[in-house]
Amino acid sequence: MESPEVAALGAVDMSVQPNTSESHWSRHAAQWGKVGSPLRPVDEDADLYWRAITSSLAASELAGARVLLLGVTPELASLRWPADSSLLACDSSLDMLQSIWPLGRFPGAFSAALNADWRALPLAPGACKLIVGDGSLSTLGCADDYRRCAREFYRVLQPGGCLVLRLFCQPRKPELPEQVLADLRRGHVGNFHAFKWRLVMAIHASNESACLADIWARWESGFPQPETAAALSGWSLDAIRTLEAYRHASARYSFYGMAELRSMLAPEFEFLDAAWPGYELGERCPIASFRRTA
Numbered sequence: 704m705e706s707p708e709v710a711a712l713g714a715v716d717m718s719v720q721p722n723t724s725e726s727h728w729s730r731h732a733a734q735w736g737k738v739g740s741p742l743r744p745v746d747e748d749a750d751l752y753w754r755a756i757t758s759s760l761a762a763s764e765l766a767g768a769r770v771l772l773l774g775v776t777p778e779l780a781s782l783r784w785p786a787d788s789s790l791l792a793c794d795s796s797l798d799m800l801q802s803i804w805p806l807g808r809f810p811g812a813f814s815a816a817l818n819a820d821w822r823a824l825p826l827a828p829g830a831c832k833l834i835v836g837d838g839s840l841s842t843l844g845c846a847d848d849y850r851r852c853a854r855e856f857y858r859v860l861q862p863g864g865c866l867v868l869r870l871f872c873q874p875r876k877p878e879l880p881e882q883v884l885a886d887l888r889r890g891h892v893g894n895f896h897a898f899k900w901r902l903v904m905a906i907h908a909s910n911e912s913a914c915l916a917d918i919w920a921r922w923e924s925g926f927p928q929p930e931t932a933a934a935l936s937g938w939s940l941d942a943i944r945t946l947e948a949y950r951h952a953s954a955r956y957s958f959y960g961m962a963e964l965r966s967m968l969a970p971e972f973e974f975l976d977a978a979w980p981g982y983e984l985g986e987r988c989p990i991a992s993f994r995r996t997a
């Protein structure tokens with residue numbers, strides 16, 4: 704049965720069937736502890752999120768705010784939320800909800816999690832003041848989904864409400880997959896997850912419909928033995944093996960440039976500001992804020 708608090712947040716139907724790739728996110732949940740920056744937010748991101756949130760909304764607006772979290776990112780649930788705020792985390796993966804959502808420590812008044820699809824949120828119009836998410840848009844498979852989300856986020860936000868997201872942006876001049884793999888052969892690489900993200904982005908730039916299984920195939924044909932990549936880079940085999948989650952996965956990520964992203968979120972959202980973290984690949988991971996248009 705729906706709790707009174709969830710009803711207060713405007714949740715009207717808990718049974719919407721999600722249609723994102725459950726199995727990919729189940730594997731992600733299972734290897735969560737092995738995933739690092741930039742795929743997961745670090746303290747620097749948390750500071751930038753908080754700066755973006757507090758410069759988009761006045762303290763009085765944030766005080767009793769109802770916040771919608773796109774996903775279950777524990778680092779976002781654990782931000783310095785005001786004591787009387789509430790948080791509803793929405794995720795289509797039951798495994799992410801069951802394994803990762805409990806890791807967050809929400810300091811506000813009430814939090815709950817909802818198994819639903821962002822493209823068809825079971826929430827009343829104007830149910831929340833703020834939507835936050837970490838890399839959420841890049842988990843959508845195609846540009847149409849961005850538009851569906853923009854309309855849904857507009858609908859469930861109150862007038863004046865804001866959207867604060869860490870984006871994963873393609874660089875102006877996307878890399879080629881061969882360039883990224885050649886960097887590894889020369890040992891010109893930093894942290895493994897930044898490398899993995901470069902490879903995923905480069906493959907997406909060369910083929911927008913590439914699914915994760917295609918990324919695995921490209922990787923495996925370049926480096927059939929993970930030990931070779933480990934010797935060249937110093938990465939742990941455990942980290943490298945997180946790529947195996949992509950084998951046979953039909954799920955897709957998507958990446959666009961900042962200008963394209965802004966135009967895909969318009970006219971429902973006007974861009975307010977963005978800040979770029981200083982870590983490796985941070986230039987592709989801005990934390991951007993948008994205001995719901997009137």
Ligand SMILES: C[S@@+](CC[C@H](N)C(=O)[O-])C[C@H]1O[C@@H](n2cnc3c(N)ncnc32)[C@H](O)[C@@H]1O
Nearest residue numbers: 723728742774776794795796799820821838842
């Ligand atoms: C927030 S995103 C990005 C991951 C993020 N960088 C992190 O690790 O916190 C990941 C989550 O989005 C969820 N997800 C992806 N597409 C979704 C959709 N259309 N509706 C609801 N949840 C979705 C996945 O199940 C996953 O738990």
